[in-house]
Amino acid sequence: MRPLFAPLDRFRAYAPFLLRLAFACELFDAAGHTALHPAEGIPGYASWLTDLGFPFPTLSAVLSAYTEFLGALLMVIGWKTRWAALFLTINFMLAVVVAHLATADTYKNSFPAINLLAMSIFLLLNGSGKPSIDEGL
Template sequence: MMNTRGAALGWTLVRVVFGLTLALAHGLPKVMGDMSRFAAGVEQLGFPYPLFFAWCAALAEFLGGLLVALGLLTRPAALFAAFTMGVALYRHRADPFGNMEMSILYLSVMLSALFTGGGPYSVDAKLRRRP
């Protein structure tokens, strides 16, 4: 639990910035773009039903990122986004660090959201306070 206002505000800033960036810069282009190209990359990783799993990953980034930013269903959304970032990190495992860096950053923030929750300035917290 966040003990101080500064810690709560800091976590909210991290959650909102990383959630929106994941959703808008990474998830939205996949959801709105040519999914067959992304599915081809998923197929190279050995996933069965590559188009299905490509959609799962794109929605985990887009919807998961938005939900984490809002602090709504934070833990489940962060779980799906973290799993997707783990796969992305695996995909870039042989690349230079600069190519892995975004996956590592998003993975660490999504794991933090999974462990911590949305914090006091989240929709989850507002819903818990309702009578």
């Protein structure tokens, strides 16, 4: 007997594309202003990291903002997806642990970072899918 959803299997390679687009939109929303307007965004981000006791807050703010921003660009085009996902996984693991778990933040406030961590891990393990530069469009 043929499974009910078997006809959908031919579209499986395109599922990560939808995830990449949603992920990129969220990353642009989270880091776009900070990365595109560093004189305004970085000091506030660094101040927040200082309040959390994070080491090297200015450097950490720059690395995090640009990891998210460049990661979003790479996700949209599907190029170096697994490398971008690796760095984003590290970024969001730190975000979840340092900014949410260590401060006993609520699940509701932690959910965006947890969601972005889950998407990073999925793309790290599964790759970009189609269409993407990684998969040869």
